[in-house]
Amino acid sequence: GAVVSQHPSWVICKSGTSVKIECRSLDFQATTMFWYRQFPKQSLMLMATSNEGSKATYEQGVEKDKFLINHASLTLSTLTVTSAHPEDSSFYICSAPPAGGISSEQYFGPGTRLTVT
Amino acid sequence: SQKIEQNSEALNIQEGKTATLTCNYTNYSPAYLQWYRQDPGRGPVFLLLIRENEKEKRKERLKVTFDTTLKQSLFHITASQPADSATYLCALDSTGTYKYIFGTGTRLKVLA
Numbered sequence A: 001g002a003v004v005s006q007h008p009s010w011v012i013c014k015s016g017t018s019v020k021i022e023c024r025s026l027d028f029q030a031t032t033m034f035w036y037r038q039f040p041k042q043s044l045m046l047m048a049t050s051n052e053g054s055k056a057t058y059e060q061g062v063e064k065d066k067f068l069i070n071h072a073s074l075t076l077s078t079l080t081v082t083s084a085h086p087e088d089s090s091f092y093i094c095s096a097p098p099a100g101g102i103s104s105e106q107y108f109g110p111g112t113r114l115t116v117t
Numbered sequence B: 001s002q003k004i005e006q007n008s009e010a011l012n013i014q015e016g017k018t019a020t021l022t023c024n025y026t027n028y029s030p031a032y033l034q035w036y037r038q039d040p041g042r043g044p045v046f047l048l049l050i051r052e053n054e055k056e057k058r059k060e061r062l063k064v065t066f067d068t069t070l071k072q073s074l075f076h077i078t079a080s081q082p083a084d085s086a087t088y089l090c091a092l093d094s095t096g097t098y099k100y101i102f103g104t105g106t107r108l109k110v111l112a
Helices: none
Strands: A004-007 A010-013 A019-025 A032-038 A044-051 A067-073 A076-081 A090-096 A112-116 B003-006 B011-014 B019-026 B032-038 B045-051 B056-059 B062-067 B072-077 B086-093 B106-111
Touching (some): A004 A090, A010 A019, A019 A090, A044 A067, A044 A076, B011 B019, B032 B072, B045 B062
Antiparallel strands (some): A004 A019, A090 A112, B003 B019, B019 B072, B032 B045, B062 B072, B086 B106
């Protein structure tokens, strides 16, 4: 199946700093990617939809100025957590559906563990 | 509000038996329902998709049923193996735009 990678796999940062997480589709093009957040023992929560060539759309309750998303190319989306705080510590996961699919199989990255101290 | 319920308690079964996991939902009319496997510290891995007009889907040792009247999906793993031990998530989408809502998952442990 198709592969989605994330970098870094884990990161520790100090409160107040910004962190960038990359999501890449390695062997297919993705005009749309999704960013999720997962807290321990909780479900994945969709944060935003990343659209190549246009602005991201954010789910209700997600601060767009805090979680900056840039879909720079058909294979790369980045999520920047700005002015990170300890409550932003979580597992961030991206996903990318195959082009032309309608809610069919989608491919998830391995996730990025963010710890804010 | 929309709610997806999966058994939060871990399910322990003996190797070789059939594991059955449940996904119930309320206040929702999904057109698509997916099942994923998630290992600790990893992203989910897609297993099966079933559409609202389908009753059952199979893939190798996996079987999914979808009952829109009962608002329930059942996920079966036959001839279970210790390697099947993981957390299994169900996810629902009503729009066809990949905006899935995920359940909290059920942890399955297959005992050798």
